[in-house]
Amino acid sequence: MDIDKIAKRASQEIRAGQVINLGIGLPTMVMEYLPDDLEVLIHSENGVLGTWKKTPRELARPQLIDAGGNYITMRDGGSIFDSAVSFAIIRRAKLDLSIMGAFEVDQQGNLANWKIPGRFSPGIGGAMELAQKTTKVIVLCTHNDKYGKPKILRNCTLPLTGAHCVSRIITDKAVMDVSKDGLILREMSSNMELIDLISQTEADLIIPNNMERF
Amino acid sequence: MNKQQGIEEAIAQIPHGAVIMVGGFGSPGTPFSLINELLRQGQKNLTLIKNDANEKSVGISKLIENGQVSKLITTHIGLNKGVIEMMNSGTLDVEFHPQGILAEKIRIAGSGCFGFLSDIGLDSEITNSSQLIEWQGKTLKVESALGAQYALIHAERADPYGNLVYSSSAMNFCPLMAMAADHVIAETPHVERIGDLMPESIHTPCVFVSAIVHLDTLTKEYDVMEARFGY
Numbered sequence: 001m002d003i004d005k006i007a008k009r010a011s012q013e014i015r016a017g018q019v020i021n022l023g024i025g026l027p028t029m030v031m032e033y034l035p036d037d038l039e040v041l042i043h044s045e046n047g048v049l050g051t052w053k054k055t056p057r058e059l060a061r062p063q064l065i066d067a068g069g070n071y072i073t074m075r076d077g078g079s080i081f082d083s084a085v086s087f088a089i090i091r092r093a094k095l096d097l098s099i100m101g102a103f104e105v106d107q108q109g110n111l112a113n114w115k116i117p118g119r120f121s122p123g124i125g126g127a128m129e130l131a132q133k134t135t136k137v138i139v140l141c142t143h144n145d146k147y148g149k150p151k152i153l154r155n156c157t158l159p160l161t162g163a164h165c166v167s168r169i170i171t172d173k174a175v176m177d178v179s180k181d182g183l184i185l186r187e188m189s190s191n192m193e194l195i196d197l198i199s200q201t202e203a204d205l206i207i208p209n210n211m212e213r214f
Numbered sequence: 215m216n217k218q219q220g221i222e223e224a225i226a227q228i229p230h231g232a233v234i235m236v237g238g239f240g241s242p243g244t245p246f247s248l249i250n251e252l253l254r255q256g257q258k259n260l261t262l263i264k265n266d267a268n269e270k271s272v273g274i275s276k277l278i279e280n281g282q283v284s285k286l287i288t289t290h291i292g293l294n295k296g297v298i299e300m301m302n303s304g305t306l307d308v309e310f311h312p313q314g315i316l317a318e319k320i321r322i323a324g325s326g327c328f329g330f331l332s333d334i335g336l337d338s339e340i341t342n343s344s345q346l347i348e349w350q351g352k353t354l355k356v357e358s359a360l361g362a363q364y365a366l367i368h369a370e371r372a373d374p375y376g377n378l379v380y381s382s383s384a385m386n387f388c389p390l391m392a393m394a395a396d397h398v399i400a401e402t403p404h405v406e407r408i409g410d411l412m413p414e415s416i417h418t419p420c421v422f423v424s425a426i427v428h429l430d431t432l433t434k435e436y437d438v439m440e441a442r443f444g445y
Contacts, residue, residue: 045313046240046242047383047386048383062241062242062436063242063243063381063383063384064242064382065239065241065383069240069241069269069293080382080385082385082386082388083239083265083313083314083387084317084318084321086317087313087314091314114310121302121310122291123290123291123308124289124290124310124311124313124335124340125289125290125292125313128312128335128340129312129313129315129334132334133334162338163337
């Protein structure tokens with residue numbers, strides 16, 4: 001599955017010692033690919049630091065969920081607090097990395113993920129504060145929407161969640177870094193041809209000599 | 215000083231047109247029993263302030279689906295397509311805030327102050343220029359405190375004075391809302407005797423709480439997965 005490939009690749013971005021927020025949906029799946037002995041603290045907006053992998057329903061504590069509503073476990077050393085403290089952590093830039101989903105992302109590092117006017121507007125949730133205040137933001141999304149249209153754009157068309165906030169984009173087809181000259185293609189999926197990737201990407205791609213496969 | 219009330223009596227104090235904060239992030243912390251009594255009594259034209267809209271036919275979604283809510287002040291309704299459709303069709307007024315800004319607006323109201331300065335979302339469509347000021351060399355947004363007439367809260371434990379203890383991630387907005395409303399109704403499955411709650415373990419001191427409603431049993435709604443999938 002495309003999203004499994006994205007989540008697996010994204011798990012390689014996480015380093016021991018980091019404090020991380022994983023967004024609802026695809027970004028949360030990244031956790032399932034992390035080794036159990038990796039020393040990280042995962043933050044969830046609903047007031048948990050130290051969330052860990054999903055737990056079967058029969059072992060779950062009904063009062064312990066992540067921001068996506070999944071029953072979770074917690075790592076030793078974790079803590080629980082109210083929503084004001086949870087966002088003090090975010091706005092005071094105590095997170096090293098935030099992995100977020102996107103409706104659109106562009107080559108300036110702009111992110112749109114809260115509002116498709118008149119169609120599907122889930123709302124802001126924690127996304128604006130995470131996008132604006134986290135040291136490093138990585139976006140995960142499918143490269144194209146279900147009609148095949150590019151999500152990786154020159155300029156976002158939807159209302160922005162954050163401007164100039166994204167540093168890396170990981171899709172089912174490519175890993176790209178935001179630079180002032182355009183998106184640098186770092187890795188391309190092993191089943192892709194470069195000409196197809198370019199045609200399925202609206203943003204300007206810079207192709208370095210040492211581009212890798214994943 | 216005994217604040218215990220029956221559920222019918224506690225909810226009957228809420229009039230039509232009330233502004234009500236509702237605790238909870240998803241299911242944990244959501245006062246399902248108080249909400250169900252509000253559904254039964256049928257107060258209308260309500261403004262609700264809650265992190266999310268719960269999921270379809272669960273929690274405050276029932277009040278919205280029943281036409282009792284005219285406005286929802288919230289942060290994220292992505293897990294409730296029905297409420298998104300009501301917003302799109304204009305039958306429900308929805309006001310979105312960044313989640314931590316909503317929490318802080320409530321926290322500030324609860325601490326007896328009137329607003330704060332923020333740098334979140336200044337370039338986005340949630341900010342208009344009339345909200346911006348120059349302050350100590352920075353352009354910042356004035357965020358008003360957000361209080362309410364009523365707050366409905368779920369606590370894991372309480373005592374008759376109204377001291378509250380929350381469980382796990384059911385804390386979320388509850389202690390903030392419990393300080394920010396004029397009249398706070400807390401439901402709990404465990405009412406302890408005075409003196410049995412450790413003073414330093416109390417999350418919300420009793421002075422903020424108006425009524426304690428003791429729940430004999432917790433319905434299946436209190437179980438996230440039960441509510442979502444009907445296991």
